[in-house]
Amino acid sequence: MILSVRNLEKSFGGLKAVDNVSFDVIEKEIFGIIGPNGAGKTTLFNCICGVYQPTKGEILLKGKPIHNLPSHEIANLGIARTFQITHLFLDMSVMDNIISAFGLKNYRGIFGFFKNCYTEENISKAKKLIDLMELNGLEKVRASNLSLGFMRRLEIARALALEPEILMLDEPCAGLSHNAAEEFIDLIKKLQGKLTIIMVEHNMNVIMNICNRIVVLNYGKKIAEGIPEHIQTNKEVIEAYLGREEDADT
Amino acid sequence: MFLQQFVNGLVVGSIYALTAAGASMVYGILRILDIANAGAYAIGAYTGWLIYGLTGSILISFIGAMVITGIFGFIIQKSLYLPQMKQSAIVPLITSIGLFIFIEDSLRLIFGAHIKDFAVEVPIGNIVLVNANISGIWILILLVTAFLFLILWWIIVKTKIGLAWRATAQDMEIAQAMGVNTKQLVALNFFLGYGFAAIAGIMVGIYYNSIFPNMGDVPAYKMLAIIVLGGLGNPFGTVIAALFIGLIETFVGGYIGFFLPRDAIAFLTLILIILLKPQGLFAKNN
Amino acid sequence: MYEVVVAINIGIFILLSLSLNIVTGYAGQPNIGHAAFFGIGAYTSAILTSKIGFNFLISLFLSGIIAGIVGMILGMISIRVREDFLAITTIGINFVVVAIFRYSPFFGGSFGMAVPTPTVFGIEFNNYTYLSLIYLFIVLIILFLRKIENSWFGMALGGIRNNEEAAESIGINVKKFKIVAFTISTFIAGITGCIYAHYMSFISSDDFGFLTSITILSMTVIGGLGTIQGPIIGAFILGIIPEIFRFVADYRMLLYGGLLVLMMRFQPHGLFGKESFLLNKLVNLFGRGNRW
Numbered sequence: 001m002i003l004s005v006r007n008l009e010k011s012f013g014g015l016k017a018v019d020n021v022s023f024d025v026i027e028k029e030i031f032g033i034i035g036p037n038g039a040g041k042t043t044l045f046n047c048i049c050g051v052y053q054p055t056k057g058e059i060l061l062k063g064k065p066i067h068n069l070p071s072h073e074i075a076n077l078g079i080a081r082t083f084q085i086t087h088l089f090l091d092m093s094v095m096d097n098i099i100s101a102f103g104l105k106n107y108r109g110i111f112g113f114f115k116n117c118y119t120e121e122n123i124s125k126a127k128k129l130i131d132l133m134e135l136n137g138l139e140k141v142r143a144s145n146l147s148l149g150f151m152r153r154l155e156i157a158r159a160l161a162l163e164p165e166i167l168m169l170d171e172p173c174a175g176l177s178h179n180a181a182e183e184f185i186d187l188i189k190k191l192q193g194k195l196t197i198i199m200v201e202h203n204m205n206v207i208m209n210i211c212n213r214i215v216v217l218n219y220g221k222k223i224a225e226g227i228p229e230h231i232q233t234n235k236e237v238i239e240a241y242l243g244r245e246e247d248a249d250t
Numbered sequence: 251m252f253l254q255q256f257v258n259g260l261v262v263g264s265i266y267a268l269t270a271a272g273a274s275m276v277y278g279i280l281r282i283l284d285i286a287n288a289g290a291y292a293i294g295a296y297t298g299w300l301i302y303g304l305t306g307s308i309l310i311s312f313i314g315a316m317v318i319t320g321i322f323g324f325i326i327q328k329s330l331y332l333p334q335m336k337q338s339a340i341v342p343l344i345t346s347i348g349l350f351i352f353i354e355d356s357l358r359l360i361f362g363a364h365i366k367d368f369a370v371e372v373p374i375g376n377i378v379l380v381n382a383n384i385s386g387i388w389i390l391i392l393l394v395t396a397f398l399f400l401i402l403w404w405i406i407v408k409t410k411i412g413l414a415w416r417a418t419a420q421d422m423e424i425a426q427a428m429g430v431n432t433k434q435l436v437a438l439n440f441f442l443g444y445g446f447a448a449i450a451g452i453m454v455g456i457y458y459n460s461i462f463p464n465m466g467d468v469p470a471y472k473m474l475a476i477i478v479l480g481g482l483g484n485p486f487g488t489v490i491a492a493l494f495i496g497l498i499e500t501f502v503g504g505y506i507g508f509f510l511p512r513d514a515i516a517f518l519t520l521i522l523i524i525l526l527k528p529q530g531l532f533a534k535n536n
Numbered sequence: 537m538y539e540v541v542v543a544i545n546i547g548i549f550i551l552l553s554l555s556l557n558i559v560t561g562y563a564g565q566p567n568i569g570h571a572a573f574f575g576i577g578a579y580t581s582a583i584l585t586s587k588i589g590f591n592f593l594i595s596l597f598l599s600g601i602i603a604g605i606v607g608m609i610l611g612m613i614s615i616r617v618r619e620d621f622l623a624i625t626t627i628g629i630n631f632v633v634v635a636i637f638r639y640s641p642f643f644g645g646s647f648g649m650a651v652p653t654p655t656v657f658g659i660e661f662n663n664y665t666y667l668s669l670i671y672l673f674i675v676l677i678i679l680f681l682r683k684i685e686n687s688w689f690g691m692a693l694g695g696i697r698n699n700e701e702a703a704e705s706i707g708i709n710v711k712k713f714k715i716v717a718f719t720i721s722t723f724i725a726g727i728t729g730c731i732y733a734h735y736m737s738f739i740s741s742d743d744f745g746f747l748t749s750i751t752i753l754s755m756t757v758i759g760g761l762g763t764i765q766g767p768i769i770g771a772f773i774l775g776i777i778p779e780i781f782r783f784v785a786d787y788r789m790l791l792y793g794g795l796l797v798l799m800m801r802f803q804p805h806g807l808f809g810k811e812s813f814l815l816n817k818l819v820n821l822f823g824r825g826n827r828w
Contacts, residue, residue, distance in 0.1 A: 090698055091694075107688060352793030471627065478621055
């Protein structure tokens with residue numbers, strides 16, 4: 001159990017975006033969070049990452065509570081994340097975007113941050129990530145000049161540069177073509193077994209293909225948890241999605 | 251005495267409201283701070299002065315100044331701000347500062363640095379009450395301001411264009427997707443906003459019987475403080491904030507005048523409120 | 537001698553532009569009131585040397601410290617405040633600081649303050665001393681900035697400039713770094729203010745207002761935000777034009793304003809900024825070694 005979410009609740013004003021959600025994530029598994037639009041997935045995601053503080057409940061990382069910590073400290077504890085709309089450092093090069101994350105330990109304190117960031121070690125580590133994410137040849141390109149698919153990959157590369165134990169991906173396949181999504185699946189499979197991956201996603205093909213286990217949210221509540229085969233045949237899950245489609249038709 | 255000061259405060263606040271309304275609305279849809287809007291104040295004053303010199307009619311100078319300055323605003327947004335939409339926020343901010351300085355110095359070079367008279371027979375007489383003497387120019391300012399804001403209110407709340415404006419202020423992309431012609435909206439916004447500031451400038455020029463190139467400086471500072479206080483993008487919050495500042499300046503200004511200038515009040519209030527409520531007094535939820 | 541005076545003036549603007557660049561160029565936080573800290577340094581030293589009798593060196597250091605402390609407070613305010621509000625808040629702070637200097641009898645009021653000429657190690661300062669001191673500082677600061685650009689501090693500022701949420705997600709404590717950036721930037725401005733005060737022998741609140749802040753901002757922006765060469769070249773160009781073209785002196789503000797507008801419209805990265813047309817041409821001509 002690397003991450004435990006216990007009775008988590010997050011309200012905005014009177015609205016409960018996340019309502020008494022509990023689940024555990026097993027170390028090194030690929031874990032999916034799905035649900036119709038507005039189900040509270042991103043809110044849950046942001047609570048884990050320290051962007052929101054939960055109203056009630058707790059989040060434990062290897063047994064230690066992290067739900068009251070700010071994002072930069074959660075990054076220090078080994079959780080890296082990507083964003084639904086890419087949050088790259090747009091005026092910096094691909095290389096700089098990746099190297100920036102290597103500074104994790106040095107950003108703390110007072111004097112560590114004057115150390116040189118362009119060490120041989122960092123540069124070679126960055127080049128390995130560039131290989132892994134297939135960004136070769138783009139090292140000097142300004143991040144704002146990349147296409148969407150490459151931007152997504154760069155953001156994952158930057159997250160991996162934190163050398164995290166948990167990699168959290170927020171709708172990594174949104175807006176990607178079928179082929180690009182397939183490429184993404186291959187990429188994730190390369191990471192399988194090396195670290196824990198938690199993924200919010202709408203693309204069912206991707207989710208069912210990669211995830212070991214899945215949790216399903218609807219209207220802020222957990223309605224199912226289990227392996228893909230069980231989720232696919234779960235009555236409540238089907239109703240949650242189909243029910244929404246019916247509403248949309250009328 | 252109190253009534254006199256109260257009306258005085260409202261008058262001062264009205265001028266601020268007119269000056270700040272345009273910038274507040276521009277922020278509402280473009281999310282940029284247009285400091286040059288205070289330049290429109292000075293342009294309006296000089297234009298009104300010129301037209302009055304030619305025609306002798308207050309009405310024509312008001313309308314003429316409003317239209318001419320409004321057109322200037324239209325040109326500014328078309329040539330400068332619209333093309334900068336995709337840049338980071340600091341770019342239009344610096345542009346507006348540069349533009350403001352350029353406007354003021356141009357006025358100085360064209361008209362000379364010395365103060366000019368702007369003597370006008372205000373066709374409204376004074377109202378003399380038991381405890382207050384309300385001069386005609388005060389009444390003119392209050393009436394014109396109320397009239398203009400009534401029109402603005404009607405446009406925003408009751409017309410299709412107003413609806414389009416409110417939609418764009420919420421989310422420009424979606425409004426565009428819904429078919430709103432945002433370019434027209436921005437143009438209209440600048441035209442009105444600069445026009446309002448122009449009227450404020452003329453009326454102040456008449457009130458103090460003086461116009462000079464740097465007359466926009468102090469209003470510029472205060473305008474900034476006021477639109478933040480009123481909640482950026484909310485023109486009616488801006489009006490309330492403007493009246494609020496006008497009243498505070500009038501009542502408190504006399505008392506603290508010995509160690510800080512009246513003009514610092516707007517900023518001190520701003521700094522205080524920002525510390526307590528970082529979104530401003532009436533911010534829309536963002 | 538005339539050239540020395542021009543060189544000193546330009547040197548002072550270089551120091552101010554380089555220091556402003558830390559906050560506005562690297563960290564992306566608009567500070568339109570930098571002259572206030574220049575003024576705080578100047579007045580601090582004026583008071584310490586003329587009214588309390590501290591010697592110049594201690595006073596130099598303290599001017600930086602006091603300006604840095606006020607800058608730190610501004611940094612803390614900047615955290616609570618959104619980017620567009622920040623610009624206005626800095627203008628407001630500039631205004632209030634100048635008002636305090638102008639209306640307070642302690643600071644000489646509207647008459648200003650006389651500042652004694654320092655004597656250090658038995659040597660009385662003259663223009664050449666000031667010139668050397670200023671350019672010594674410029675060299676030190678350039679070295680410091682180069683270190684920043686290649687360090688995690690520079691990365692952190694770059695992260696903050698581009699996307700604060702993302703910066704937090706990679707371990708950057710945005711609040712801390714904003715405060716540090718403001719403190720360093722205003723410390724340097726404070727020291728510059730001290731040197732300026734003694735060089736001029738007389739200071740008044742007019743020197744430290746909005747117009748001066750805009751001048752400093754113009755130089756940084758026109759030269760190129762976020763680089764070392766940008767502010768230096770910008771300060772040089774805008775500083776030298778009124779000297780070369782005497783008749784331009786009367787049109788100075790018009791020139792600055794117009795240049796700002798044109799630059800922002802057509803070359804927002806400045807003449808020698810990272811993406812500028814000129815810089816790219818130069819790079820193609822001379823080539824450039826990569827940092828990596």
